[in-house]
Amino acid sequence: MNTASAPDTVERTLEIIRKRTPAYGELTDRFGSLFTASAKVCDEVATKGVAVPEVDPARVSSGVPVLVGFDFGLWREAFALSAERLIPVLCEALELEDTAAKELAAVFSDADTILGLVRARIEGDLQHFENTSLHFDATPSAVLLFALETVCSPVLRAAVQSMGESLSSLSWDEGHCPACGSTPSISQLSPKEFTDLDQLVGGGGKKFLHCSLCGHDWRFKRNACPSCGNDDSETREIFYVDDVRFEHIEACHKCGRYCLNIDMREFEPRPDLDALQMGLIHLDVHAQENRLSPLTATLWNTVE
Amino acid sequence: MKLDRRRFMKLAGSGAACLSLGQLGVSLAPVKAYAAEMKISGAKEVVTVCPFCSVSCHVIGYVKDGKLVNTEGDPDYPINEGALCAKGAAMFTMTTSHHRLQKPLYRAPYSDTWEEKSWEWMFDRIARRIKDTRDKDLILKNGKGDTVNRLESMFLLGTSHAGNEECAIAHQAMRGLGVVHMDHQARI
Incomplete structure (x- = not known):
């Protein structure tokens, strides 16, 4: 299932968030441009074309995500283009001072540094970010990590889209992404499916986890926790706002994690899942007040 | 800033x-x-089986404070993949409809009215009728004089909602009574 960002979908989603309540006004005004710019870069990279990673089903079936061990050097130009487009927008959104902005721009003007950070991010080597940030005066590792994810995300999204069937047809039951290995930031229930059989109603509702980094959506068991696999109905709970039943918190009281979920059967037109998370912080607040922690920490759900 | x-x-x-x-x-x-x-509610997702026909589509029931509040087709079940027929889709209303029977009703032979009875009374009555029927109709030997212990005036219709073990118990119970006519809902 492809829910890749498109600039008009992002704009529409930001509008939905703005209309919901003025409480999100500051956030959409400040960070909206980042989502739009990211979607444009994804389009641009996809149009120019990216080297498509080879999918080895045997390797994937043993639990190894496709991009582990991939030669990211093949995407050097795409990362450089993404950094050139997004770092100025990012500095604006983060409201970095000139010194910090210049330093961040310098870090991301070196393709080798970007490639090293991408590899570290895919391999989960967060220490590399801390070590790298030590070389700079005004770029803390948390900012470096966020900037790297911002830069590499549209390239990865474009690559994942180009992989098409070879990726979506893989058998994958894990709670992390089969493409890049990242954990999901949100999940969705698929839209209604229309069949030739008039006798049947409903359909759809299949759960897809949405990767926090590359945006790939992969099928996952509907009534199981993506964090620990728990499928016991007594220890799992769905929370929803009484008159907004298409946005859920899927909570697992066994592992204490939660993941937000959007029911696409009720959500028309379809939103951009990455941008939408910025407008669901009220659900994160509720979940965290109930001593749950997010499956994947993002800028939008780190509320304390 | x-x-x-x-x-x-x-x-x-x-x-x-x-x-x-x-x-x-x-x-x-x-x-x-x-x-x-915001008023935020919590519900539990419980996978269950549609009660209407032998296809036995899986259904997800949402249970809030011990009460069913919604149902939908289970997309992970390979037979219905989230879809339901009109009856299955209306399953939730079966639990809330005022037409639904909530207590056992009994209509006596030749009567035109229903009487409310307790489950205990019903079980006793069913057991009594089974016992009386078997005592009256049990065929001990066939025309050749072979022992058959056969009861032809009772019939068992199995349900597709019963598991293998439940079916085995029901089958053995009927065999024990001598019942020979048995069929299953799945064939209807």
């Missing part, structure tokens, strides 16, 4: 952990106030 030194030090101390909006100087007070206004 620019990232001042105090906030920068806070950021620098956070390691490679995730950035937070607070560190970037964003006040979440309006969102938190919005969240506080």
Whole structure:
């Protein structure tokens, strides 16, 4: 299932968030441009074309995500283009001072540094970010990590889209992404499916986890926790706002994690899942007040 | 608001952990106030089986405070993949409809009215009728004089909602009574 960002979908989603309540006004005004710019870069990279990673089903079936061990050097130009487009927008959104902005721009003007950070991010080597940030005066590792994810995300999204069937047809039951290995930031229930059989109603509702980094959506068991696999109905709970039943918190009281979920059967037109998370912080607040922690920490759900 | 030194030090101390909006100087007070206004409910997802026909489509029931509040087709079940027929889709209303029987009703032979009875009375009555029928109709020997212990005036219709073990118990119970006519809902 492809829910890749498109600039008009992002704009529409930001509008939905703005209309919901003025409480999100500051956030959409400040960070909206980042989502739009990211979607444009994804389009641009996809149009120019990216080297498509080879999918080895045997390797994937043993639990190894496709991009582990991939030669990211093949995407050097795409990362450089993404950094050139997004770092100025990012500095604006983060409201970095000139010194910090210049330093961040310098870090991301070196393709080798970007490639090293991408590899570290895919391999989960967060220490590399801390070590790298030590070389700079005004770029803390948390900012470096966020900037790297911002830069590499549209390239990865474009690559994942180009992989098409070879990726979506893989058998994958894990709670992390089969493409890049990242954990999901949100999940969705698929839209209604229309069949030739008039006798049947409903359909759809299949759960897809949405990767926090590359945006790939992969099928996952509907009534199981993506964090620990728990499928016991007594220890799992769905929370929803009484008159907004298409946005859920899927909570697992066994592992204490939660993941937000959007029911696409009720959500028309379809939103951009990455941008939408910025407008669901009220659900994160509720979940965290109930001593749950997010499956994947993002800028939008780190509320304390 | 620019990232001042105090906030920068806070950021620098956070390691490679995730950035937070607070560190970037964003006040979440309006969102938190919005969240506080919301009435948020919790429900449990329980997978069950549609009671209407032998296809036995799986259904997800949402249970809130011990009460069923919604149902939908289970998309992970390979037979219905989330879809339901009109009856299955209306399953939830079966639990809330005022037409639904909630207590056992009994209509006596030749009567035109239903009487409310207890389950105990019903079980006793069913057991009595089975016993009387068997005592009256049990065929001990066939025409050749062979022992058959056969009861032809009773019939068992199995349900597709019973598991293998339940079917085996029901089957053995009927065999024990001598019942020979048995069939299954799945064939209807």
